[in-house]
Amino acid sequence: MKEKYVNQANPNVSVDCVVFGFDGSDLKVLLVQRDLRDNLDIDDDTLVLPGDLINDDEDLDEAASRILKGLTGIKNIFLEQIGAFGSPKRLLKKRDQVWLNAIRILPNARVITIGYFALVNIKNYKTKPAGFAKHVLWQDYNTVEELGFDHNVILNSAISVLRDKLYREPVGFQLLGKEFSLHQLYTLYNEIMGGDIDRRNFRRKMLKTGFLKETENYQEGVPHKPARLYTFAKKKFDNVSKANFKFY
Template sequence: MNTSHRTISNVSVDCVIFGFDFEQLNVILVEREYLDPLTGDIVIKDFTLAGYHIFEDEDLDNAAYRILKDRTGLENIYLEQFGTFGKIDRVAKEKDQLWLKLIDQGFADRVLTVGYFALIDSTKVKLFSHGSKIQWFPMEEARKMELAFDHQEILQKALETLRKNVRTEPIAFELLPQRFTLTQLQKLYEVITGNSIDKRNFRKKKLQMPFIVPLKEKEDGVSHRPARLFHFSREIFDNTRNERFGNLF
């Protein structure tokens, strides 16, 4: 992490970075560990979202892009601000206060944090630890973990926003490779919404959508019968948007 910048001590950004491995929705968490320097006992050992204080000399959105790049090396990624968290006591727990003092970014009794979620194709991303363990967790597991600060609440809100927005915006495709099968797309919708979907209906519906474009190629390197590959056409989606949406009620 570049530390040549001065930070704003009472404002941070936290990124909920979602990925999909064709089986589950996953999220990146960073380990927070502090051992007592005399006894070696574990004082803090838990996980946080990927976050940091904002720099005095950067726009808020740029702080989120910086954190994402810092942890994944990725740029030009889908990133959406989904909420700002500002309960008085959100960093008041003893270990959280200790942690804030340890990371030495100036100290504030109270920190407000702005949440962004990122959607990445996790099949080809490398994570950067910068000295703290960083790893993907299945969302089903992460949502049951005791995370630092109010990060569990932030994670839930990110998922809720993702669930809501996949219904009206074509953001799910950000989680897939450029070329995907309908089975992969269905699985993705299922893990995001938490509901199983009828295969026949799903295929029928998707095949009618002009922006889900069949390719000549099929999967390769699979043991089952290779399925046809598709890609999402942003151009066709945008051009047909008005035909699809009126007021919904």
């Protein structure tokens, strides 16, 4: 039993983040372009999710925070693990193997990735390249094509976690600014859920959840132009509570 482990190298463990952002009308994902530095003979403009190998002395969550901090300067945002990914090395795409060899840090071990997903309000932060990233960009979720490694799998997993969460938890607020109109929130839900939600029912139901607090300019009965603004009123959220974010 023991002997079998001795001959196999431990896998490299990396953390990759799916960072979703919303610009008011479209759902975006933060992607980076790999930077080969001194191996410039290799032509590789593959896009990947921002990620890095985990450090010896840090928690998994800490690693994810670190990566995000490096690229966006953000601390303390919504960030949650979505799971571990990683097929044996023999299943890697050639392009990715070349890349791994080029950076010489992973000679004979596979890579296992812990995926995280994060929600940020795009307008609040400036992105900047860091680590192995040559460029950082916000890409429209619907236009994302083939990514490096198994990052499409991770992205798909993240979007379904996001949709699922949006149904069940007051999590969409993270994608908007501090103050927002119900119209903005509605647009967000409609975009992400791909649905065709009734505007009026959405409004009533969302207000009834108790997660919205009016800002000072509130005045009953008067239609506003521009729209009335709300903030997210954090209240204790019971997982099994009746707060229900399903909209038909």
